Amino acid sequence: MRRTLALQPARRCGISVAGRWRSRGLRIHDLAAIALALAAVSAPPAAAGQTEATAASPLDERAADIAAVLRGERDPAQVFTAQFIAAVPPDQLRAIGTQMIASHGPLLGASITGRESEFAATLVLDFERARVSGPVQLSATPPHQVAGLLIRNVEPKGDSREKIMADLGALPGSVTAFYAPLDPAATPLLAHRAEQPMALGSTFKLYVLSALAHEIAAGRRQWDEVVRLDQRSFPSGAMRDWPRGAPVTLHGLATAMISVSDNTATDQLIAVLGRDVVEREVRSTHAKPAQMLPLLTTLEFFVLKADLALARRFAQSNEQEQARLIAELSARLRGDADNAPPLTLDRPTAIDSVEWFATPADLQRLLGRLAALSDPTARAIMAVNPAVLAGRKADFPYIGYKGGSEPGVLNLTWLLEAPGGEWRILTLGWSNPAEEVDAAQLTAMAQRILALGAPAP
Structure with missing residues (x-):
């Protein structure tokens, strides 16, 4: 069951969907990539x-x-x-x-x-x-x-951890930042409110990627396996406009899901793998998996946002009741956005209940599973779009990224390999139920955090 999260009160008061659906929520394009470029x-x-x-x-x-x-x-x-x-x-x-x-x-x-x-x-x-x-x-x-x-490059002047922490704390709403080795026993390089769950937006797709990669590692799937496209969600992503039944490989679906955050590709992978397989991946790394279960597809996410009465019923139900509600919704939608009601999502809507939630430590464990894979394919997919850190490839031999957003929600998450071979996570989350959040400010914070380097001994 998703519990309603108490967001810090604001101190001051996407996806572009054509036709009858118009939304700036769950922006699958990378806000981080356009914030400084x-x-x-x-x-x-x-x-x-x-x-x-x-x-x-x-x-x-x-x-x-x-x-x-x-x-x-x-x-x-x-x-x-x-x-x-x-x-x-x-x-x-x-x-x-x-x-x-x-x-x-x-x-x-x-x-x-x-x-x-x-x-x-x-x-x-x-x-x-x-x-x-x-x-x-x-x-x-x-x-x-x-x-x-x-x-490409931002070099802060006279910056410090204290200044960064103060600036993070001054942002309206609820803000989380965590920069640390993937080894959970290691000391974080920076942690700000790292114990609190974050709304992930499309960053949840890393769970789908990890589930797929581990199914392939177990020999149950192959990257070049071809499936027929029979799901259709809302933008972003171009696969919603492909012909129904079009053949596509699992590798192609995963690359579209991560690099351009294609919602249709995401829902197709969930359908192919089975919701239960992705939920098993959530349980394997999430300290409180009930915060993400039952796992929503992107289409179900949109439909709940469109019907606030249904969203409230969903938020107030236990996990079994939520699963029944989602099963009924899935039967009605049949994986097709044409069966969904209209929505205009231009302000924060149910961001504390209809979302995917995880703490930095949950994502740290998830990225640890991806980093430990002997097959580098999933990591190569994450590296297709490194977002604003593209200019830091001299500092990090590997940069993988996934972000997500909707009105009032932004998450930026990177998997990084340091020159000595140490794997690290950098994740920042910002939620504000009262107004939009500023992608440029949060991406600038990410640049500042990385510019600090490791703490002095």
Whole structure:
């Protein structure tokens, strides 16, 4: 039985579904991946044989222009190419600037380093509390507008554990952060309210991945096993638009489920494996599995969010009653989103009862099972989309990621391998029943935590 979780009161007061279903909940795309990455727009290569740029080069001029755009002082259309603007509209650019300034303080200036050519280099943005950098590419054609820009690295200035803990505690709602070796006996590198359960959103799909990987390890399934697509949930994910009965491998389903958080792929895997198999995986690592059982499919999640009376009945029932309710719901839906009622999910809705819940220690044990697999396939799937930590591959030979969100809920979880071979978990959760949570702030916290490194002995 899912008990209703008491969330810390807010101190101050997704998925985009087309047609009759419109929702920003359970955002299966990676909020973390877009929170700091401005854009990675294909840019024409710089002309070969360019000489080293001078101080008055187009790169230096565009660096100042980019800073002005992020401050809201310059029209993006004057600075970026039409192709870039088509991919990242002006309003989105301004919003990113606002988010970065909120996270790092005033933008003091911009400079160019690591020049690769007259039109390609590394942009450095100097904020009050951080130094942010990434590759920038200009068009080789005058007026040499910005054709590509990707913010990859964030280096906090004068940061400390105490500052991070204070900033985590100042966020409205309920916030959890945990950075530690996977060895449960090891001392965490950072822990903030790590004993409390977090709403996971799509991070719950790691349980499905682990269940699949262990079924394959036991010889009961194969990664290249082909099944027929007969489930259909709501976005995100493109598989909902594939023909019914389309052949797809278990590897393809798992990759879509984790890398782009495809809901249909997730529900298909649960159907193929059996709900009981995934629930067995939950029980194997979860200290209080009743917080996640019976396991909801993504389609069932949406339907409960659409009917608050049904959601309340579900939350107030014991595990056996919940299982009967879900069985009735499943029989009615028949795995098809067309049989679901309409929903507009644009504010926090039943986030303390209709969700998937786990503590950092639960996820630590789950990632431990994935890290211990002799077959690296599941870990390779997790590494397809490392989110905002892509720029830290020099620090971590392996980075695997899964995140999840709905209005009022955000979870970011990474499996990391340190250079010495030590496996680590970094997980952050933020829930607020009163308002949306800010992905940019939480991803900035993740960057700050990793920048601290190991504690002094």
